[in-house]
Amino acid sequence: MADKIVMEIARYSPESDHEPHFESYEVPVKREWVVLDALNHIKDNVDGSLSYRWSCRMGICGSCGMMVNGEPKLTCATFLSSYARHGGKIRVEPLRYFPVIRDLVTEIGGFMEKLKKAKPWLMRHADDQLTEGTYLQTPEQLDRYKQFSMCINCTLCYAACPVTGLDPVFIGPAALALAQRYNMDSRDQGAAERTATLAHPDGVWGCTFVGECTRVCPKHVDPAGAIQQYKIAAVMDWLKSFVTPRGRNASTHAGND
Amino acid sequence: MAKTAKHETNEAFFWILFSAGGMMAALFIPIQLFLFGIAFPLGWLHAPTYDSLMSLVRMPITRIYLFVLCSLPLFHWAHRFRYTLYDGLKVKHLNEVIFVFCYGGATVGTLVAAYFLWTIR
Amino acid sequence: MPAPTQATIKSPVQYTEFHPRWYRPKVSVYWWLGERHYFKFIVRELSSVFVAVFVVETLLLINALRIGPEAYAQFLELMQNPLMILLNIISLFFLIFHTITWFNLAPSATPVRVGGKRLPDIMIAGPAYVAWIVISAIIGWLVLR
Numbered sequence: 001m002a003d004k005i006v007m008e009i010a011r012y013s014p015e016s017d018h019e020p021h022f023e024s025y026e027v028p029v030k031r032e033w034v035v036l037d038a039l040n041h042i043k044d045n046v047d048g049s050l051s052y053r054w055s056c057r058m059g060i061c062g063s064c065g066m067m068v069n070g071e072p073k074l075t076c077a078t079f080l081s082s083y084a085r086h087g088g089k090i091r092v093e094p095l096r097y098f099p100v101i102r103d104l105v106t107e108i109g110g111f112m113e114k115l116k117k118a119k120p121w122l123m124r125h126a127d128d129q130l131t132e133g134t135y136l137q138t139p140e141q142l143d144r145y146k147q148f149s150m151c152i153n154c155t156l157c158y159a160a161c162p163v164t165g166l167d168p169v170f171i172g173p174a175a176l177a178l179a180q181r182y183n184m185d186s187r188d189q190g191a192a193e194r195t196a197t198l199a200h201p202d203g204v205w206g207c208t209f210v211g212e213c214t215r216v217c218p219k220h221v222d223p224a225g226a227i228q229q230y231k232i233a234a235v236m237d238w239l240k241s242f243v244t245p246r247g248r249n250a251s252t253h254a255g256n257d
Numbered sequence: 258m259a260k261t262a263k264h265e266t267n268e269a270f271f272w273i274l275f276s277a278g279g280m281m282a283a284l285f286i287p288i289q290l291f292l293f294g295i296a297f298p299l300g301w302l303h304a305p306t307y308d309s310l311m312s313l314v315r316m317p318i319t320r321i322y323l324f325v326l327c328s329l330p331l332f333h334w335a336h337r338f339r340y341t342l343y344d345g346l347k348v349k350h351l352n353e354v355i356f357v358f359c360y361g362g363a364t365v366g367t368l369v370a371a372y373f374l375w376t377i378r
Numbered sequence: 379m380p381a382p383t384q385a386t387i388k389s390p391v392q393y394t395e396f397h398p399r400w401y402r403p404k405v406s407v408y409w410w411l412g413e414r415h416y417f418k419f420i421v422r423e424l425s426s427v428f429v430a431v432f433v434v435e436t437l438l439l440i441n442a443l444r445i446g447p448e449a450y451a452q453f454l455e456l457m458q459n460p461l462m463i464l465l466n467i468i469s470l471f472f473l474i475f476h477t478i479t480w481f482n483l484a485p486s487a488t489p490v491r492v493g494g495k496r497l498p499d500i501m502i503a504g505p506a507y508v509a510w511i512v513i514s515a516i517i518g519w520l521v522l523r
Contacts, residue, residue, distance in 0.1 A: 012401050014397070014399065014400065014401070015398055015400030017401075020401060052468070070413070096403075097403075099400035099401065099402045100400055100401040100402075100403070101397075101400055104320070107400055113518075127405055138494075139494060140491075140494030141497070143491075143494055143495065144491070160414060162344060162405075162409055162419075163344060164412070165350070165405040165409065166343075166344050166347060166349075167343075167344075168407070184480055199268070199269065200268075201268060205268040205269075205272065207346065208340045208419075209483060210415075210416070210419045210422070211419070211483070212415055212416075212419075212485075215415070220380070222486065224486060225489070227487035228486055228487030229487060229488075229489065230485075231269075231272060231487070232410075232487055232488065234269050235269045235272060235273050237269075238269040258381060262413060268460060279476070279480055280480070281416075282429045282473070282476060282477075282480075283476060283477040283481065283506075284506075284508065284509060284510050284513050284519075285478075285517070286429065286432050286501055287470065287473050287474055287477060287510075288472050288513070288514035288517050288518055289432075289436070289517060289521075290432050290466060290469060290470050290473055290507060291470060292517075292518065292521055292522075293435070293436075293439065293457060293468055293472065294432075294435065294457060294465075294466030294467075295394070295463065295467060295468065295470060297454065297457065298454070298457040298458040298463055298466075299463065300461070303522075304454055305521055305522065306523075307439070307446075307447040307450045307451075309523075310443060310450070310521070311443055313520060313521070314440070314443055315458065315474040323436070327433050327436055327440075329464075330429045330430070330432070330433055330437075331429075333399065333426060333429060334395050334426040334427065334429050334430040334433075336422055338423075338426055338427065338430075339424035340423070341420065341423040341424065341426070344410075345410060345420055345423070346407060347405075347407045351422060364385060364488060366430075366433060366434075366437065369437055370433075370440070373437065373440045373441050374440060377440070377443065377444045378444075
């Protein structure tokens with residue numbers, strides 16, 4: 001394994017550039033170093049103006065997502081050694097399909113708005129009193145949505161999904177998966193309120209099951225699966241609405257109401 | 258709200274057709290394509306005679322099967338192709354034209370299949 | 379977005395009311411050619427075109443049967459045309475690709491839970507493949523006997 005590797009990093013300074021350009025930095029390869037360590041090395045020792053987001057450095061905060069050799073990755077979980085082994089370079093760019101504020105920092109306000117549209121919080125028909133006690137949930141009920149609850153909002157799935165790139169109003173994998181996570185939660189009664197966002201051309205119907213979101217997700221959330229499951233639930237709803245006028249959204253509940 | 262409701266109605270409907278058509282196509286098309294498109298023309302297997310094939314096709318259940326085989330996969334194509342044009346060629350602004358071409362085409366094919374199968378003697 | 383304000387310094391870059399304009403990369407219409415996974419996706423989607431080709435051929439067959447034995451013989455001759463055979467070989471590849479990708483993806487959409495745990499995908503895809511083989515055998519037998 002080489003002891004140095006070349007990193008080509010996208011630089012963009014909005015005050016002076018019209019578009020990004022690449023700058024090369026040579027970085028030592030330590031066995032345990034990840035791309036984030038290399039970026040920190042560059043910022044600390046070579047070029048202090050390099051801008052990027054990071055926080056926990058252990059794959060849970062979702063801040064450090066970037067394109068590494070064309071693939072959306074958490075840079076805190078991407079080892080230099082796997083690229084140095086093949087004698088290659090490492091190309092680091094900001095996450096695809098987002099506006100770029102500076103260098104490797106993307107504008108995620110749009111994503112935040114989409115997340116809000118999915119209403120990823122427990123909704124109940126009426127306010128419950130503390131005196132009624134805690135919600136009870138069996139392990140089976142937890143298992144129905146647990147996988148979708150592992151999302152860390154890192155937006156790697158948005159960088160992988162071509163539909164988000166082609167159609168900026170598409171709600172996107174993480175938001176849809178999180179909506180489904182709440183729909184499947186037995187404590188939630190808000191599925192009806194999410195329908196307008198989900199069962200919409202900009203919601204699940206815009207998804208063509210490319211599957212890239214699931215492939216790149218660092219927490220194995222399987223957003224593509226969540227979206228297809230919602231499509232089927234939406235179809236069941238639609239069929240039931242012919243039989244029972246009030247039957248809308250009955251099957252999008254995990255429901256214990 | 259009404260417009261959203263109409264959108265969701267349309268899309269759910271076309272998606273069921275797409276799904277059903279995809280399953281039909283996956284299970285039933287390969288063998289028939291292999292037989293009539295490759296094995297019979299290349300002489301690997303003997304093509305059925307007109308009489309034996311007709312006796313099979315005349316049966317109501319075969320006609321229903323063939324109708325479903327011609328109709329649902331066409332709607333599968335319509336839905337998938339529509340989205341491929343939107344995404345692959347980025348022509349979403351032509352969506353009315355594409356919609357009519359795709360689902361209209363599938364409807365025409367369905368009607369043709371119905372007519373042919375109804376009028377077999 | 380608010381219109382850019384007049385910058386007091388001559389700047390090559392425009393500003394919005396609150397910040398310098400962000401860089402917004404455009405997605406090229408060739409997005410699907412650049413990456414292996416995207417290309418495979420589009421190939422999968424284009425398999426639907428060959429599904430439509432098959433339906434057209436089947437309609438021709440049904441029409442030929444409807445008209446009479448000579449028409450059927452003509453249809454069989456048409457199928458023997460080298461270009462048709464080539465088209466059908468290509469179609470068969472795409473259709474088998476469709477079948478395999480369809481069965482492999484279906485379990486994501488239809489998770490089955492038994493005793494509170496989700497069944498592995500192969501237990502849903504497996505029966506689909508078996509059904510495919512059985513159905514093909516039945517159709518083959520019906521047509522060839």
